[in-house]
Amino acid sequence: MTLDQLRIFVAVAEHGHMTKAAERLGISQSAASAAIRALESQHGVRLFNRVGRNIELAQTGHRFLPEAKAVLDRATAARGVLEDVSQTVAGSLSIAASQTIASYWLPRRLASFHEAYPAVKLSVTIGNTRQVETNVLDGRADFGLVEGRTESDILRRATVDEDHPMLVVARSHPEIPMTRAGNLDIRALRWIIREGGSGTREALEDFAHNQGVPPAELQIFLVLPSNEAVRQAVEAGAGATIISELVVARSLAEGSLRAVPVELPKRDFAMITHRDRQASLAQMALKAHLTGRADALANIDN
Known part of the structure; x- marks a missing residue:
């Protein structure tokens, strides 16, 4: 099996829909279907049940999903180690942002970040504060940007601006x-x-x-x-x-x-990150850029 097959499997499992998963990954629906068929054929298992036009995880798929996510997390961590060793600010960053921030505050700042770090690929998903928090906790996003309160005590918050x-x-x-x-x-x-x-x-x-x-x-x-x-x-x-x-x-x-x-009262625009996930140089660079703190690049935990 390949990492691409695992990414496609996880996306289909989370969306419960082949076309929506393919759109999220930027591939064709036929490519996503082929990857799932290949994965099932290679190992002689059925990962999904086809129910009408929808699909749902089979029992084997339920057992396989946390393992697939764990492999992808380790691959991301390994890539981060190599980036840090090479001191190259590169790779990809996934950002989940609440609507006000994503639509009105973030675009210009990401454009200027891209000018400074053109080797970093950025992707943004939009949801409300609670959805953003869930995406960061589940590892679907490297960063979250919210204007509301967060509930989990395993998230770090850093104020990036204030709202009126x-x-x-x-x-x-x-x-x-x-x-x-x-x-x-x-x-x-x-x-x-x-x-x-x-x-x-x-x-x-x-x-x-x-x-x-x-x-x-x-x-x-x-x-x-x-x-x-x-x-x-x-x-x-x-x-x-x-x-x-x-x-x-x-x-x-x-x-x-x-x-x-x-x-x-004014309210904070805040960046949220997971306490237990090691940050790559690209993540530290984005945090420094959004918070306006040069020292954030030296240590994202500060």
């Missing part, structure tokens, strides 16, 4: 009533929010708690899976939201949205 959440409504939205205590009556608003597990959702829930309002008492009108969908719904007059200034800066400048004057 804002409460925004459409330009035509009526004035928001006040409570007797002189605070915004957030119970009177219809809210448009992100899904659970996102840092943007977390910012709203923290704000509600600080106002003494349980999030369950908010009028949740829409739950949407992306910042852009939330922004467009608010622009259309569907309700209010709390969202990153990066997402709504243009809409505020153009006048389709207006900010509600309320004090919201």
Whole structure:
């Protein structure tokens, strides 16, 4: 068996779908199918059961999956050792980033990193904070970039920037009533929010708690899976939201949205890495680049 066959097997197992796995790996569906057939034929086993148009792991596949992942992890570690010995900043880096960071903060920084280290191949996957944390813990990503809190104590966090959440409504939205205590009556608003597990959702829930309002008492009108969908719904007059200034800066400048004057705490953009995985020179270089710390290249554990 080859490392490529193992990578394809793991991708198909994780996606439960041949075409989606092939798209993730940047190969054709026929190449992925051929690799799985070859692996099964070479060892006289069945790794997947074909159920209609979908596939699922067979019993042998379930037993083989953790071993395949372990081999790929060791291969990655071995490559890192060779890179460190040669002092060459090269190889590939996988980054998982939450939506706000991936769409508005990260692209220019990765472009400048590529100019400095053209031998490093970068790939980015996008999810909410909880999904990013899972990808780093499972080893599917070398780095995570999040704006929300993380839960695992085996992750390191390093602040790379700060974000400014804002409460925004459409330009035509009526004035928001006040409570007797002189605070915004957030119970009177219809809210448009992100899904659970996102840092943007977390910012709203923290704000509600600080106002003494349980999030369950908010009028949740829409739950949407992306910042852009939330922004467009608010622009259309569907309700209010709390969202990153990066997402709504243009809409505020153009006048389709207006900010509600309320004090919201800043939040960190943070890089997360696994405590137990050795970092390659490429990983240390990217950390140094994103944190703006020259000493991070000397020791990623600092």
